[in-house]
Amino acid sequence: MIRRQDAWRVSVEVLLKKSGSASPRRVFRKMIRDMIKAGTLPEYDMTEEEGDIIRFALKDALIEAMPPPRLTDTALDAARALAPGADVYALEAAWRAHWVALGRRRLRNPDATFLGWVKRSHSAS
Numbered sequence: 584m585i586r587r588q589d590a591w592r593v594s595v596e597v598l599l600k601k602s603g604s605a606s607p608r609r610v611f612r613k614m615i616r617d618m619i620k621a622g623t624l625p626e627y628d629m630t631e632e633e634g635d636i637i638r639f640a641l642k643d644a645l646i647e648a649m650p651p652p653r654l655t656d657t658a659l660d661a662a663r664a665l666a667p668g669a670d671v672y673a674l675e676a677a678w679r680a681h682w683v684a685l686g687r688r689r690l691r692n693p694d695a696t697f698l699g700w701v702k703r704s705h706s707a708s
Contacts, residue, residue, distance in 0.1 A: 589640065591638070594635055595608065595636075598611075612635070626642055627641060652696070658694035658698060665701050
């Protein structure tokens with residue numbers, strides 16, 4: 584089994600050369616910052632460090648430290664009102680799968696996040 588590093592660092596200059604991009608360094612750096620902001624890499628979280636360094640960290644390493652969000656009974660009751668007839672526990676399971684797929688980000692207010700997701704997903708169906 585191949586073991587990948589939990590994290591690694593690379594300078595913007597080296598990343599520019601290895602990527603084969605023809606963009607000037609300042610444009611390339613802006614594209615990297617946009618990627619960091621969007622969090623588009625499926626397996627890695629990217630962060631910018633001092634000295635024009637980009638850090639790549641495996642998301643799996645970050646996932647283990649992040650416990651799953653807890654929903655209150657009040658949130659589940661509110662979800663029942665938002666999606667009458669829907670199985671609230673199936674909605675919760677689908678929302679948790681969505682949360683995992685998005686990289687298990689820390690949620691400031693899991694109840695509000697869940698209810699917003701229920702509103703969006705239920706109104707789309």
